[in-house]
Amino acid sequence: MKKIRYIPYGYTMRNGRTVIAQDEAAVIREIFSAYINGASLQSIAELLTERKIPYSERTDVWDKARIARIIGNAKYIGDGEYDPIIEEEQYEEAAAVKTARQRNTFEKNLEGLDLLRDLVRCAECGAPMRRRVSSKHRIRESWDCTDPDCGQRIRISDTHLLEKVTILMNRIIANSYLLIPRPKKRKELSAEAQRINREIDAELERDDPSDALIIVKTIEMAERLYAESDTHLQIAASIARKRVSLMTPQEEFSPAYFCDIAAYLTLGSGGKVILHTKTDVEIGDEENECNQDTQENNIGY
Template sequence: MKNRRFPYGYEMVNGYIQPCKDELKVLNQIFSDYIGGKNLKNIAESLTNQKVEYLLGEHGWNKNRIKRIIEDERYLGNDTYPKLISDEIYRQANAIKANRRTTTDCIVHSDNKPFVYVVKCAKCGSKMLHRTDRNKKLSETWYCQNSDCKASVKMNISDVQNKVTMLLNQVIKNPRLAECTYHMKPEFSINIRKAENEISRMLEQLDFDKDDLKNLIFGCAAKKYDEDKSARHITNRLKADFENLSPLSEFQVELFQRTVSQILLASDDTVHIRLKNNNIIRKESDDDECTNSNDTESSQNNTSEARICG
């Protein structure tokens, strides 16, 4: 394997080591991708697939090359090499690398996989990644995969499952919490929103075709009816599930998969669940009643006991 004469991002110009314009763009992208959450292997594979040259005529990248780039202090500048990477970017990248050496994906039992894969960040809605830290007595942490959010929650799987079980027991106790309040404006799918936008754009035109507009309106109405009908069917099925159950003594995977679509994990260690009909069930505190996101009447009558969860 050939070796470079200078670190990636540099070239010799008139006897002086100078930044290489084309390679500098790639170098900045490497640091940006790594800070953004990609691992060394992902970055190397991406550069190889894009046929980015590491050496003249050579497009093969590997994680060791990316690792050496991330660690190379010469990018901070010295008497020989001009500065290519800011101190802050270099610090962030190497702090992440140091942290990744001490953390690993927690081994998840097969029964827990359907559970772990639906945990979302309550702040931004992105997926939460479950990890365990070997340097801290195997403590478990959930990290939001959204680099702009960066929320994290220290909580093991069993504790999350216990909180989910508590929320499910509240709905078993009061199946009405699974109901949708249909007087509220429903949240339709992206396809319906696109159809509504298309209708709005057509109405803004001076010479729109009335038949085309009529077809769009009827088509959009039909889609709304189908989605509303489907939501009602799901809600009725959920109510039937909860009405026929006794309180749970432990987490039940089958019930969870049948009734819950997402677990929302917040930085303050609170846990909410999103039911299959999009209702969000939350527990405000030990003294509060469990509420759903559509229960507006209870929130208006007694705002000190229940808040709306959006």
Template sequence: MKIRNIPFGYCYQNGSIITHPKEEKVIKLIFHSYLNGESLLAISNELNYKNIEYMPGTTNWNKAKVKRIIEDKRYTGQQGYPLIVDTLLYEQVQELKLKRNTQKQINRQSDIYQIQVPVCCSYCGGFMKRMHNCRMKCKEKWICQNRQCKKEVQISDIDFIKSILEILNTIIYNPDLIQQPKIQLIESKKVCQLENEIFQMIEGYDFNKKILQQKALECAAIKYNNLSSNEYITNQLKADFEQSNPLSVFSSELFHKTVRAIQFDKSNKVNLILKNGQVINSKM
């Protein structure tokens, strides 16, 4: 196995250590990429993708190699090595690395990590992803993952959980808010398939009436079953809230028993979509 006898970024010339022109650029790329938010893994993957050699004929970059580079003080001109990275950049990277390590100590049992339902965008219906940036004043925000939408909602974890708690308590105090939705919000895939087949048959004019009748009856039966099932769910939801005491802290058990999804409305307020498809907000 080949072993480097001099740090990456340097080479020997006439017995003296000098910077390696190509590797020097890679060192600067690594420092700036990390400072711009890329992870050690992302940086190593990028270097391998670009076929940048760690040693002649070898491109086996990994997290450990990248980590050693951003921690090596010799790149700032220490121990007789020529300067590649200025001290300010080096210190900024160390400070960021410390903050990222601190983030690893986050309690994954806290309320925000107990939310295991989709968070939806009210504009496009796409899923939203929580982002955390310790350098921002409001450290948390939710971003729609639909590339054509990219709606953003800045809301702290504390306010997010507080909004959910407020809605749950609103229903606990008034379970009659739970009603059977007049329109089934989410049809089954089978219903959509059958309705599409029925439409195509009718558009074709020359169709088998018996087959058409069978498909129509099957579609109606599924819709009726869905309606009956949803009525049962609505009654069960009401019972769950009637049996619950007002909450002073977030209840993961009640939340996941009653909530299908979370939605940010067009004014960026939190709404809850219950198991029966009903949308509830704190103003109801």
């Protein structure tokens, strides 16, 4: 049975020989140039998809995994079977950029994890969660609930967790109205508010009521009603929306943005992440399962 041989993007078979596909070769040169000049794998993939550049006969959809394979394919500098499409110097420069980005991402991940260390809670019971690392599993990192009666353990890689949080943050940046809390249902006065109200009524019924006391109690009543309403959250939401309007979507986790918007995170079964904002709003991801492709986790640079 004849074997079907894989031919890298940029090449084609002609008269039994592997030759350069010039249209695809031009795309490869563009990819290397963009990557070396600072573009991310994701942004390059999105641009090629938007321009409907074919990746194969079946699809014109690109993703960062496909871009990464091209960036890392040494065949493009030529070998015994493949003619060169790019210069070796350009290939080495792209490799150096990748190494630098990996190092930078690792350092940023450490900064992000240090920030999240005390801000991750269990979605089941609300108790704090603690990060653990074990080399016995494919996904080495996990977050364990500190409540022994709960015992929830969520296995999710550092990279994937920070990516999910970044997606949620970007959703807020693109839609600042998400920060607006739902109005609380009107409810009866609390016992404390009723007590203050009775004291005001009692003072008013006296023959010689004290104006000073009534003023003090009225202010106390106003403070109590404010505390029991969601007015402070509405004000906080208004301020937060103005701050978010000055933000731009991020490709990597931003500790500064997180501190401005988020109060804490909850982790649930399947790696479900919910971001709890400082305006008392929950922003959840749409993935119910922690589907992590090992290859893509390793190439997100």
